Amino acid sequence: MSAQPTALARRKRLWRISAAFAVLIGLAVYLVVQYVTGGPGAPRCTVQAEGAEGNTEAYEMTPEQAANAATISAVASSRGLPERAVTIAIATAMQESGLRNIDFGDRDSVGLFQQRPSQDWGTVKQIMDPVYSAGEFYRHLAKVPGYSRLPLTVAAQKVQRSGYPQAYAKHEANAARLTGALTGRDGAALTCTQSRPVDDQTGGGATVREKLVREFGPEVLPRTTGAGGRDAAGARSVTVPVRPAGPGTAGTTAQRGWELATWAMAHSADLRIEQISYAGRTWTAADSGKGWQKKPTGSDAAAGRSAGDVRIITAQ
Incomplete structure (x- = not known):
């Protein structure tokens, strides 16, 4: 009479152990996914x-x-x-x-x-x-x-x-x-998108210039800065003149401009970039969820800048 209840209790215990193990496996998978992707609501x-x-x-x-x-x-x-x-x-x-x-x-x-x-x-x-x-x-x-x-x-x-x-x-x-x-x-x-302030990151205008030159080559920026140049050495803003892509590529000047602007967006978190402007459009970290927004007509000319430049502004 006691064998059947004992076997039934053993099966129930095994089922509970299996269910608990499955839950643990599911939790581990979830945590790994959240670690890799940054979790819900993370920048994307x-x-x-x-x-x-x-x-x-x-x-x-x-x-x-x-x-x-x-x-x-x-x-x-x-x-x-x-x-x-x-x-x-x-x-x-x-x-x-x-x-x-x-x-x-x-x-x-x-x-x-x-x-x-x-x-x-x-x-x-x-x-x-x-x-x-x-x-x-x-x-x-x-x-x-x-x-x-x-x-x-x-x-x-x-x-x-x-x-x-x-x-x-x-x-x-x-x-x-x-x-x-x-x-x-x-x-x-x-x-x-950015869901955290850029102020807690390392970076700034000088770092942007250094990284641009290191990754795209020295020709990406003018040779002179400060007086007579495009940007002061310690300025928050970086102006990147857009020239046709190098030999061996088939890109247009506009394509080169978006290449540089997109590079800046991809590095916006680690370089503390607050704003990027090119071809009449602007991306800002504060409104990053809205993507590229149209700028007011003539805003570049009023500021003495060419609409053909990529303009990058970093945090203080």
Whole structure:
């Protein structure tokens, strides 16, 4: 008579343990997702691009991911590389690190592209520098004959020599959308929101100038500043004259302008950028949820500035 109740109690106990374990697993997954994405209500960057059938397609990421992607794109621009190179690099970083500059990975792999010091990619300190690691990726990619005409998985694998080369393919569509926005291509746009004040971040006008030159190359800014130049060395504002993109690219002057403006938006949190203006539109951190807003007609001329410049204003 006692065996049946005992077996039933054991089954109930096992069911409760299983249910509790499932809840714990679900909670762990939720916490991991919130850690990676920043949690509900966190700042977001969204790419919107026209699909093949004319519909709008969106891809969402964290400001950290957008900033790293913007750096990858800027380094390609400084080298005069085509948009296809950027798409290959961003898709690779999406697969290898989730576009995060991580200091861990398989064996001694680190950084955006999970490059290995033991495989002559550089020191850990060098690889953890996104500008350096992107440059090394492009240096190896440029050695691949006809890489821009190869399938993305093939081109990426020639550089990475991954154990899972086909894994890059699943990122190609989103990488192409993000690349289009970062290179200023028509039909693609990036918007970022900020839900925290920029005053608690490091940055400022001097840091913006330094980062612009380091990522886009010295030609991105005038050689003189202060008296007789565009901006005073310690000013909050940075004026970036828009010139056609470098050799090897097919971008227009307007495309170059949006490339620079979008780069500034992607880095707005870490560089304490409060406002970006270009081509009659303005983005502000305070109203970042509204995206790019039209400026009053003639406001640039009244301030003695060219509407063809990208104007960046940082926090105090």
